[in-house]
Amino acid sequence: MIIIDGKKISQIIKEEIKEDVEKRNLKGLKQPHLAAVLVGDDGASQTYVNSKVIACQKVGFKSTLITKDKTISQNELLQVIDQLNEDKDIDGYIVQLPLPKHIDEEKVLMKVNPDKDVDGFHPYNFGKMALEMPTFISATPYGIMELLERYQIEVASKHCVVIGRSHIVGRPISILMSQKKKYANATVTLAHSRTKYLEELTKTADIIITALGNPEFLKADMVKEGVVVIDVGITRVSDPKAKRGYVLRGDVEFESVSKKAKAITPVPGGVGPMTIAMLLKNTLLACQRNEHK
Numbered sequence: 001m002i003i004i005d006g007k008k009i010s011q012i013i014k015e016e017i018k019e020d021v022e023k024r025n026l027k028g029l030k031q032p033h034l035a036a037v038l039v040g041d042d043g044a045s046q047t048y049v050n051s052k053v054i055a056c057q058k059v060g061f062k063s064t065l066i067t068k069d070k071t072i073s074q075n076e077l078l079q080v081i082d083q084l085n086e087d088k089d090i091d092g093y094i095v096q097l098p099l100p101k102h103i104d105e106e107k108v109l110m111k112v113n114p115d116k117d118v119d120g121f122h123p124y125n126f127g128k129m130a131l132e133m134p135t136f137i138s139a140t141p142y143g144i145m146e147l148l149e150r151y152q153i154e155v156a157s158k159h160c161v162v163i164g165r166s167h168i169v170g171r172p173i174s175i176l177m178s179q180k181k182k183y184a185n186a187t188v189t190l191a192h193s194r195t196k197y198l199e200e201l202t203k204t205a206d207i208i209i210t211a212l213g214n215p216e217f218l219k220a221d222m223v224k225e226g227v228v229v230i231d232v233g234i235t236r237v238s239d240p241k242a243k244r245g246y247v248l249r250g251d252v253e254f255e256s257v258s259k260k261a262k263a264i265t266p267v268p269g270g271v272g273p274m275t276i277a278m279l280l281k282n283t284l285l286a287c288q289r290n291e292h293k
């Protein structure tokens with residue numbers, strides 16, 4: 001059984017990006033610049049954004065963190081987006097989700113200039129991704145595809161069951177896995193909360209991608225021997241014995257499922273670290289594209 005080490009692969013990718021940045025510096029080219037907008041004081045969002053800023057520094061990117069109080073009005077936030085769109089030094093930026101309830105997320109995401117949309121959430125980029133045109137692929141599904149490729153997991157003609165249909169993970173990964181390209185070409189079933197007889201699907205799956213946010217949902221009796229399991233779920237489960245008062249759990253009961261699996265991602269250390277690495281990759285791409293405009 002192979003444990004797919006997202007931490008290791010993400011470090012390799014970050015090294016590759018760092019080398020590219022060093023080469024750019026030697027040629028006198030612009031330093032890639034990623035900005036992040038954080039609204040409110042949600043602990044998990046702060047942790048994610050901080051790790052993105054640190055990752056930028058490590059690969060030699062410039063980073064800008066814009067923090068706004070949770071009481072910011074929608075119009076004020078849209079003005080921040082306008083400024084980021086106009087700022088020529090910023091190659092790409094992300095708006096950390098979720099946003100406070102009084103703000104219409106769709107309006108904000110639609111305002112992001114697609115050329116700076118390194119999260120790949122804008123419908124323009126999502127559409128291009130679905131049509132197999134070069135674009136920013138959102139970081140988590142992009143990270144999963146990268147893991148499959150770097151571990152040379154056979155995907156073509158396999159039955160892949162994706163559990164979860166969110167716009168940021170389940171839906172895009174179901175599209176990517178079915179595309180006509182290397183390390184894809186799978187036959188995909190997209191399961192969700194209204195799917196009946198899920199176990200019948202997962203038991204026939206060669207590859208299972210879980211993105212539901214339900215800790216240890218996928219059990220060993222739901223999978224067949226030799227399955228490849230990619231666990232996207234990350235949920236904080238309270239644990240008084242843990243230093244921080246909680247532990248991170250994936251959607252897969254790792255202990256039992258790993259005994260049947262051919263390959264599996266752990267949580268933490270699987271898909272999670274890949275997300276930041278792919279965000280950096282998208283930012284470098286945005287910077288390179290800006291040069292050729």
Ligand code: NAD
Nearest residue numbers: 140164165166169192193211212213232233234271272275
């Ligand atoms: P979401 O809440 O937007 O969507 C969950 C999906 O799961 C829904 O489509 C729902 O239909 C489906 N679902 C829920 N219960 C189900 C059930 N019992 N059977 C079948 N389907 C069911 O979630 P999301 O934003 O896609 O995130 C999913 C998980 O992935 C979360 O734990 C999140 O923290 C994690 N996540 C991790 C990363 C990363 O970097 N690794 C990135 C994004 C999300």
